Amino acid sequence: MVMASRRSLWLAALALAFSAVAGAGHASESEKMHAESQADKPLGVVELFTSQGCSSCPPADAFFAELATKDDIVALAYHVDYWDYLGWKDTLSRKENTERQYDYMRAFGSRSVYTPQAVLNGRIHVNGANRTEVDGALARMARSGEGMRVAIKVSRTSDRVIIDAGDAGTGPSDAHVVIVYFEPPQTIKIAQGENSGRKMTYWNAVTGIQTAGMWHGKAQRYELPISEIVKKGGCAVLLQSAGKDGMPGPIVGAAFIHKP
Template sequence: MMVRSEIARALVLASLALGQASFPESLAQAQEKPEGVVELFTSQGCSSCPPADAVLADLAAEGNVIALAYHVDYWNYLGWKDTLASPENTARQKAYATTFERKSVYTPQAVLNGRDHVNGASRGHIDTTLSAMERDGRGLVVDVDVAHDDDTLVIDVGEGEGKAHVMLVVFDRENIVPIEAGENDGASYTYVNSVREVQIVGVWKGDAERITLPDMMIDDWDNRNGAILLQRMVDDRAPGAIIGAALIKS
């Protein structure tokens, strides 16, 4: 992990050093902009999570939004250790709690565009909230395009206002997990887009820019893919509004 991060930082700096002279006036081969980003915080040990996992799978299959599942580890004490959970996922959810001025976290929680949260099992609430955000200018207002070609990831970010982190999110496409203990004992579920790693690969300051990374940033292309999130920070420490996003195109 340290090796990939160090390589990423070096290539980001090299890319930025090229300046505007090497960057096209418009985004090349821009993909259709997603309607929003849905980040589901879930757990295999939570009996109320399977309906939310199913909603996320539907969203991912439909392809209109960036749908990501963050498995958290704080329900592991109930008797089943979530096979996809990580302390980093839990830390991200707790950081969102700071942003939303909440004293606690819960599952299933769906965070929408980094701006608001709803019950992850409520597809209707997710859809109406994302639509309202788009109408109010709180959607994905900055163009982002990312392509995988010739052993590289090429990220193009368009013009906008303010400052944001360019974040690479690596996720498993699909995992089938038999649950053998805990609240969901005896069930078997198919989980999609389960996040395995999130790292900052650049800082955007409003100007159009291109970032090039090695494709080994994703270590298993057979079962993994990635997304780019352009996310503002709150007080330089907590995740805030997501203003642009794209799935990696192979």
């Protein structure tokens, strides 16, 4: 989903493209010497659908802020726009975020969307304010093989970010390489609506999401110009499967792409 106002940016990114190179172990010696790397299988991915105009969301936003500081969680907040009519336009909301939530609704066979909704590993959804449900579900999925089963290693040189996705092992072996851009933490004073008078700090508010390639179960490399990363507040990569109808499916690998 590409924002019209950012079309030129996305097209530039795609023109530069992710050049995929099979076999993740063929980095040059200079890359090995100069790359700063992180390789991990985090506990899970938490995608919170929230709104500044939703009176039920502040507890979920506060809990999400805790998750966003954990090293083993990839936490992304999608501010939606359908509560804006209540008197306050969410300053971080984007139509594309609402569309992603509706895509999950169809993938889950649900009849409606709600906030605060936490989608975990692209597999299930729970109330985003219920830390017991969120923590418990992530732990259960990790034990049952529904967690992050594909290692993603992110490294960088002076001019590029290198994403190495590992082998699938068993299970589904096709996934989209999804790049998610988000804002740094910011504090916003809400002047109207259901949360009027509150001052909230929001973490990892998503500003754009781009499907940048495909992964087919084998170790594969993708490259991104580092200039694209430094323009953003933050960035994450997800390996997310998709159904035949294009709806989002399970996330099998994830990592943050840290700015230099």
